[in-house]
Amino acid sequence: MLNFTLIFMPSWYLIIKFLISRNKLFKLHPLNYWFAFILVLDLGILFNVFSLKYYSNPSVTPIFVVVTITLMMDFYTGFLSTLAFSFYFSFLLGSPLKSLIALLIIGVTSAYLSKKIYSRVRIFIPFLGATISQILIYLIYYDLDFAAIPTVFVSNLIQMLLLLGTLPYLEYITRVYSDIGLLELGNLNHPLLRKLSLNASGTYYHSLIIANLVESASEAINTNPILLRVGAYFHDIGKSLRPLFFTENQKGNNPHDKINPKLSALILNLHVTKGQELAKKYRLPILIEDLIVQHHGTRIKRFFFHKSMKLNEKFPPEVFKYPGPIPQFKEAAILMIADNIEAITRSMEKIDKKGLEEMADNLIHDLFFEGQLDDCELTLREINEIKDAMVETVLNMNHSRVTYPEIPRELLKEVNKD
Incomplete structure (x- = not known):
């Protein structure tokens, strides 16, 4: 069995690598995602080899591997982990074709039922679905004795408990987070968010507004709203170190008035680089680190560039650019658009739909012209839907209220007595 493992698994890693090569997240962070994929797959294989040795064939199940990888990545990657697991154990269980089909059905069922799970309690759903499908397959396909049903149930239950116990640690080690882990991370009592609220309350409020904008836009084009909401909370954590800049x-005084534009640009860059350092120190999800460094892209700080030109300084435009890179995936581009739209609304004396749409159109045109949206894979239709969703959200947050009439205090006092 050991020789089989040593020969078979490396070849399957190469096959899976070929099949998964189009997944953009694996291209962005191959070490994190490959380490997460292989770690979960190996843990699941070791656990099931142990079950097979000391119990029986029905105790072998892909639940731990498939559900964990689907939660941490996506359905497609969970399906590929099903393939690797099924091919591996189809030879160990005997009747390779039969075992392969059976394990594939159980694995695909687990992966499908694991999509869009946002709480630990709901992990019971793929466990129950996979257990029922496994029992039915073994009863029909293998003429399984009913006495073996408890073995199937107990084995699957143990793997579900193993999943619940190890998922937070797997996320922390690999920095590849499930939606469940992201929601827990989005607790506003996180040390970084508490520090932001105390040191930079204006930035903290700005981040909460951005969270509403990106969530509505994400739902409009079917990206990950949880990643975007939590990422919006953390995207400016670097500002907690020098908030007054x-x-x-x-509150009245602007320290930039006392320094030259080049130094101002460097200080603004620090909120990106220091934010990235904090993300690594606190082991935030690797995609949230991306949101921190990509939400400004490589845009020029126009105010300071213009100020430098007025002072007749001869610095090249590159000096006033953010470090970047430009957004590499849709969620990062959405955050960039939201960050700029929120800034636009703060500069508008009167917020109305027509004026806001014109400003948003000009912003998106600028982002296109600057090449900031070249690598994010957003389509023109999606960009238009993002703009519409954000405009609607801003209008809803800034709607006018009815003016309440004045009522004499004496009358109110009499009413309250009654």
């Missing part, structure tokens, strides 16, 4: 935290 950012307008939303200033």
Whole structure:
């Protein structure tokens, strides 16, 4: 069995690598995602080899591997983990074709039922679905004795409990987070968010507004709203280190008035680089680190560039650019658009739909012209839907209220007595 493992698994890693090569997340962070994939797959194989040795064939199940990988990545990757697991154990169980088909059905059922699970309690759903399908397959396909049904149930239950116990640690080690882990991370009592709220309350409020904008846009084009909401909370955590250099935290005095534009641009860059350092230190999800460094792309800080030109300084435009890179996936581009639209609304004296749409159109045109949206894979239709969703959200957050009439205090006092 050991020789089989040593020969077979490396070849399957190469096959899976070929099949998964189009997954953009694996291209962005191959070490994190491959390490997560292989770690979960190996843990699941070891556990099932142990079950097969000391119990029986019905105890072998792909639940732990498939559900964990589907939660941490996506359905397609979960399906590929099913293939690897099924091919491996189809030879160990005997009757390779029979075992392959049976394990594939159980694995695909588990992966499908694991999509869009946002709480630990709901992990019971793929466990129950996979257990029922496994029992039916073994009863019909293998003429399984009814006495073996408890073995199937107990084995699957143990794997579900193993999943629940190890998922937070797997996420922390690999920095590849499930939606469940992201929701737990989005707790506003997180040390970084508490520090942001205390040191840079204006930025903290700005982040909450951005979270609403990106969530509505994400739902409009069917990307990951949880990643975007939580990413919006953390995208400006670098500002907590020098909060007074950012307008939303200033109370009259602007320290940029006392320094040259080049130094101002460098200080603004620090909120990106320091934010990235904090993300690594606190082991935030690797995609949230991407959102931190990509939400400004490589845009020029126009205010300071213009100020430098007025002072007749001869610095090249590159000095005033954010470090980037430009957004590499849809969620990062959505955050960039939302960050700029929120800034637009703060500069508008009166917020109305027509004016906001014109400003948003000009912003998106600028982002196109600057090449900021070249690598994110957003279509023109999706960009238009993002804009519409954000405009609607801004209008809903800034709607006018009815003016309440004045009522004499004496009358109110009499009413309250009654």
